[in-house]
Amino acid sequence: MAWIDSHTHINDKAFDGDINEVYKRMLKADVLRAMVVSLNVEEFYKSAAFKHPGLLFDLALGIYPGDVSQMDEKTMDQIYDLCLNDKRIKAIGEIGLDYHWRKDNKDLQKAIFIKQIELANKLHKPIIVHTRDAVKDTYDILKAHPVKGVMHCFSESKEMAREFVKLGMYISFSGTLTFKNAKEPKEALKVVPLDRLLIETDAPYLSPVPYRGKRNEPSFVAKTGECAAQILGIDPLLLQKQMAANYQALFLS
Numbered sequence: 001m002a003w004i005d006s007h008t009h010i011n012d013k014a015f016d017g018d019i020n021e022v023y024k025r026m027l028k029a030d031v032l033r034a035m036v037v038s039l040n041v042e043e044f045y046k047s048a049a050f051k052h053p054g055l056l057f058d059l060a061l062g063i064y065p066g067d068v069s070q071m072d073e074k075t076m077d078q079i080y081d082l083c084l085n086d087k088r089i090k091a092i093g094e095i096g097l098d099y100h101w102r103k104d105n106k107d108l109q110k111a112i113f114i115k116q117i118e119l120a121n122k123l124h125k126p127i128i129v130h131t132r133d134a135v136k137d138t139y140d141i142l143k144a145h146p147v148k149g150v151m152h153c154f155s156e157s158k159e160m161a162r163e164f165v166k167l168g169m170y171i172s173f174s175g176t177l178t179f180k181n182a183k184e185p186k187e188a189l190k191v192v193p194l195d196r197l198l199i200e201t202d203a204p205y206l207s208p209v210p211y212r213g214k215r216n217e218p219s220f221v222a223k224t225g226e227c228a229a230q231i232l233g234i235d236p237l238l239l240q241k242q243m244a245a246n247y248q249a250l251f252l253s
């Protein structure tokens, strides 16, 4: 058994110089699998090339809320075809709403989010949801458009965690869980059923303690896992096993 980073962006240019070192540290930290998330089709082609002996990379592809202006019928067809042809694509994402980034195109963001949920359902794939300053609209859309998926890098209240769990969603926590002053994610973690929990890095940003301020990378997910186990008062190996089962249930079955 090993840790899994359920959401990483090693396709980011922050990793262009030393990806082989990143692989080695994954092996050393016993982080043997990761979901490489692409924000657009261009990134997907870069992500499809990642491989290393002893490591497994799954792929996710979706149009990020920040990139919705490039979403058209042609891109939608392209994503559909890629999903049919590349079995490593396990999810549509990350998709969702980001009103922190832009408030002036909310309707377009919502429409593209819904279209991609429909695409995921057509392909029988789960979604990876990004939401920022948009939790109510995100919830309303997920409620109206049932789909399997995960709320990635969860940073909402415990009340909202409960509501998303009721919709059938998984909840994934990132390195922010390890920050001393981060009360909200710690509280939210405690209300999520163990069989709906995932952990991630969302690398290259928001490294967990003790790497705060450094570039984040998949090997660091072990620290977030250990911290989660401590908050929950359970054996880290038990949590590790549960995370692997959850990842399997959501993305691989």
Ligand code: NI
Pocket: 007, 009, 037, 094, 202
């Ligand atoms: Ni991300």
